[in-house]
Amino acid sequence: MATIADVARAAGVSPSTVSYALSGKRPVSDETRRRIERSVAELGYHPNAGARALAGKRAHIIALAVPLRTDVYVPIMMEIATSVTVAARKHSYDVLLITNDEGPDGIRRLTASGLADGVILMDVELDDKRIPALGKMQAALIGLPEAPGGLSCVDHDFAAAGALCADHLADLGHRDVAFIGYAPGIYRRHAGYAERTLVGFRARAQEHGLRFLHRPCEGTYEGTAGALGRILADRPETTGFVVQNEGAIGPLLNLLRTSGRTVPEDASVIALCPERLAEQYTPALTAVTGSAKELGRIAVEQVMSRISASMCGEQPADDLVLLPPTLTIRESTGPI
Amino acid sequence: MATIADVARAAGVSPSTVSYALSGKRPVSDETRRRIERSVAELGYHPNAGARALAGKRAHIIALAVPLRTDVYVPIMMEIATSVTVAARKHSYDVLLITNDEGPDGIRRLTASGLADGVILMDVELDDKRIPALGKMQAALIGLPEAPGGLSCVDHDFAAAGALCADHLADLGHRDVAFIGYAPGIYRRHAGYAERTLVGFRARAQEHGLRFLHRPCEGTYEGTAGALGRILADRPETTGFVVQNEGAIGPLLNLLRTSGRTVPEDASVIALCPERLAEQYTPALTAVTGSAKELGRIAVEQVMSRISASMCGEQPADDLVLLPPTLTIRESTGPI
C-alpha cells in the first residue's frame, strides 16, 4: 500500500508538501501540485484513514443511529440512510451504522473512541434517552425532541401537513371529517410527529369550522374496521378522511367500498404518507408528503457545519429546520 | 479524553501492560489486571480508534454495501443491515455503510485507505461489477454471483424454496399450478434468485407430475391482472398458485376473489415472501420464507473468519452457505 512518503519520493518533494498539496491548507506551486497529483494517481494513493484520524484529530466519519423499531414505515428509514450516506460522501465523510440495541452506550463509545466526528440520530422521540449520551459529540437529530436546547434538528413540518389536509378538505366543501391516526400506543408515547400532525390539523379544521373526529387506529384490517365503524356510527355524515397510518390505508379503502361509499364521489380520502405508497392504491391517493431524502441531506449539512465550527473552536449554532410538506392531488379527493 | 497512558499512570503500570491486559495477547497477573480494569472504568477509557487502527493494522470496521435499487423489498434490506450491525458488534466491529452510487470506486477507496478490514456486498448480481473491485479485501457476498471463486457467499436456497412450493401443492392434490414470478426484466437480467427459484420449482413439479405455467409479472394491479388472465385463459383448470413477486400478492388475492374463486377452497396460493408480509393478508398466506437476519449474521461470520485468517497469514477458505427455507402453512392453501 502506497504511503504519503512513497508519493513524496515519486514527486521529488517532502511528505509535508504532499500533505499540504492534498489538503490545500497551505499554498503549493502549480508545478509541484501537478507532479504530486500525477504521483498520487500513478501509485493509486489513498491516505490511510487511521493515521489521518490520529494526526488530524478527526475521523471523517459520522455515525447514523437507526432505530430497530419496526412500527415505522421502513423504506423511509432506508431512504434517509442512503441520502445521508450520499450527502456525507459529498463532504468526503463516511457513514457508520449504529443500532439502538447498543443503546446510549454505543454513542458514548463513539464519542470516547473518536471513531466518529458527529452523529445523526434518526427517529428521535420527544424524550429520547440517547440525547443525554451525546455529551460533547456533534449531533443532528431527525425528529424533534422535547428540549432541543443547543442541538440541531430537522423534521417534517407535521403541523403544516395536518393543516394542509384540513385546508384541502375544507376547500372541497367537506364539513364533517375524520382523522384516522396511528395506534393508540403511539399517542400514549407522545410521539412528536403524531401529536404535531393532529394539532396542526385540529387548529386549521377549527378555523375552517369543520367538525371532526380523531380516531387512533392499529394498522390492521380489524383495527381499521373498528375505527371506521365508530366514526360512521358517531357521525354518519362524515365525508372527508385523513389517514396517517400506512397500515390502515388499504383496509380503509376496502371498507369504504364495501360500505357502499365510492371514493372520491361519496367520500374523500387524503393520506399522510410517502409518494410511492400513495400512488400504488386504486384510486391513487391525494397525499401530503415530505421528502425523506431532504431530511437526510439537511441532517448531514447540520452535523457538518457543527463539526467545522467546533474544529475552529467556535460554539456550533443550534438550528431547527422544519421541511414544508407538499400536497399532491390525485384521484381520492373531490368536491362534495 | 483519557489515553492509555492515563490509565497506565492511574494503575501504576506501563502503557504496554495496559494494552496487554486489555487485548489479552500476553498474560497479566490477576492483581494487575484488576487495578487496570478499575482505572479503565474510573476514567471511562476507550481506546482511540484511529491510533488502534494505525498501530494494530486493523480498523475493526467492516463495510456494508447496500444497493440503491428500490425494486427489491426494502424492509429485508433494512433487516439484513441491522442484523449485520448487531452481529458485527459481537466481534467488536463497527459497520460502515456504502452505497452503490460510488460504485466500485467506493470499494477501492476502502481497500486502499484501510478504513475497513472487510466488506459485505448485499444484493449481489450474477455478474456483479463490484466483485473485481474487491482486490485483496476480505469479503462476503449476500447473493450468489456466477463465479464465486475464492469468495465467501451466503444466500437463501431459492431452489429448495421453489421445490418446497411444488411439494406442498402436490401433497395437497393440485395437478395444475402456476408460478407468478417477478417482472420480465428481472429474468432478462438473469437475477440469480429468480432463476434458481424457478428451476427448483420446475424440477420438483415435474417429479410430481404437475403441469405448470410460469408467468413473469410486473408487481402492479394491471400486471397481475394480465398474468392471471393469461393463466386462466391458457389453463382454466389451474388451482395452485405460487407468487414470488411481493407487489403481485395483493392484486392476485383480489383478482381471484372477483373471479369467483375462494381461497383456499377453489384455489391455493403460496407466497415466496417474508413472514411479516405473508401474515398481513386475508387469508393469511401459506409462505416459504428464509431468514434475512440469518443471512446477515452468517455473512458477518464469514468476513470475520476471513479477516482473522488473513491476519494469521493464512489463505482464507472460501465458503458457500445456502440457508434452507421454511414452509409455514397458513390459511391460503388447502386440499383440492
Add this chain to the structure above:
DNA sequence: CGCGGTCGTCGAAGCGCTTCAATGTTGCCG
C-alpha cells in the same frame, strides 16, 4: 547452590499522517 525456564512487566520503536516552526528563495521597495 547454580542454572535454565517461566512469568509478568517494561521501554522503545514505529504505524502514516498533520502541522508547526524554521529554512531557503525570490521579488520588491526605498
Add this chain to the structure above:
DNA sequence: CGGCAACATTGAAGCGCTTCGACGACCGCG
C-alpha cells in the same frame, strides 16, 4: 544595492496505540 516581505518548501515532533525484545524475579531441578 541592502533589507524586508511574501512565498514555497522542509524537517521534526507527536497523535495514541501495538508489539517486539529485553529484563528482573521467581521457580524447580540437578
